[in-house]
Amino acid sequence: MSHLSSQKAQLLDLVSGKGFTANQFLATSTDIGQSLLSESATCTTEQLERLTVADLEWLFQLYDDRCFHGLCRKLILEAGVELSFRCSRRMTRAGGKTTRRTWSRPRRGQARQEYEITISQFLLEDNFASHSRPISVCGYVCEHRLHALQRIMEHEIVHLIEMLLWDDSSCAARRFRGIASRWFQHREFNHQLITPREKAYVDHGVRPGSLVQFMYEGEPRTGVVNRISKRVTVLVPDPRGERYTDGRRYIKYYVPLASLKRVG
Ligand SMILES: [Zn+2]
Numbered sequence: 001m002s003h004l005s006s007q008k009a010q011l012l013d014l015v016s017g018k019g020f021t022a023n024q025f026l027a028t029s030t031d032i033g034q035s036l037l038s039e040s041a042t043c044t045t046e047q048l049e050r051l052t053v054a055d056l057e058w059l060f061q062l063y064d065d066r067c068f069h070g071l072c073r074k075l076i077l078e079a080g081v082e083l084s085f086r087c088s089r090r091m092t093r094a095g096g097k098t099t100r101r102t103w104s105r106p107r108r109g110q111a112r113q114e115y116e117i118t119i120s121q122f123l124l125e126d127n128f129a130s131h132s133r134p135i136s137v138c139g140y141v142c143e144h145r146l147h148a149l150q151r152i153m154e155h156e157i158v159h160l161i162e163m164l165l166w167d168d169s170s171c172a173a174r175r176f177r178g179i180a181s182r183w184f185q186h187r188e189f190n191h192q193l194i195t196p197r198e199k200a201y202v203d204h205g206v207r208p209g210s211l212v213q214f215m216y217e218g219e220p221r222t223g224v225v226n227r228i229s230k231r232v233t234v235l236v237p238d239p240r241g242e243r244y245t246d247g248r249r250y251i252k253y254y255v256p257l258a259s260l261k262r263v264g
Helices: 006-016 020-037 053-068 071-079 123-127 145-166 175-184 196-204
Strands: 082-088 098-106 110-120 135-137 141-143 211-216 218-229 232-241 249-255
Touching: 006 053, 006 071, 006 098, 020 053, 020 145, 020 175, 053 071, 053 082, 053 110, 053 145, 071 082, 071 145, 082 123, 082 135, 098 145, 110 145, 123 145, 135 145, 141 145, 145 175, 196 218, 211 232, 211 249, 218 249
Parallel strands: 082 110
Antiparallel strands: 098 110, 135 141, 211 218, 218 232, 232 249
């Protein structure tokens, strides 16, 4: 057991406590959303025209101040660690991610830590077009990108708090679920944004294993869908290709979904 600093003890008390009532949370989160839009240099409406790292920083500070008396930032400062934010266009499955990196500082002989909260700009931008199915994040149906972003940030803040207080964090575990539901009224602990994988299936009937055809340098090619991300990875049998686990040789192509035709 290590010594508990007074700020750590305060945050521990706070997150173990009652949290917000449903009405308090609604008022607080609405206020936070409006503050974000009024401060943001690039987002003026709930559809978040262009989300930047500064927006994420500001959103985090609003939550930290309004919900946790700024204790997350105080603890980070006290521990001498860093917290940074990132908007990712490469995260195509999760809406957000909180990571901690530790590396040793050879000279001073102590470990250095850095936390990072990443939000998938790709998924936010790719969702909330007209005529899509209802989007639920953390058990809320979200009407627009701002709501989705807030739910994702709330989820990631709980991860950060757990890492600061207990080192480990898991949204599958009871402790996480308790904090997320007491403070943010979360009823689910994942997001249901529409991923490229779902879109591929709903709009084009394509999923991993589907036989597809596409044009490459004017020639039709036929192959099997291996992976679906922003582009689709298609394996085309070819004796010049690399050997795969099924013992056959394939060449790998990255094809935009719209250029694929399902043939089997
Ligand atoms: Zn999680």
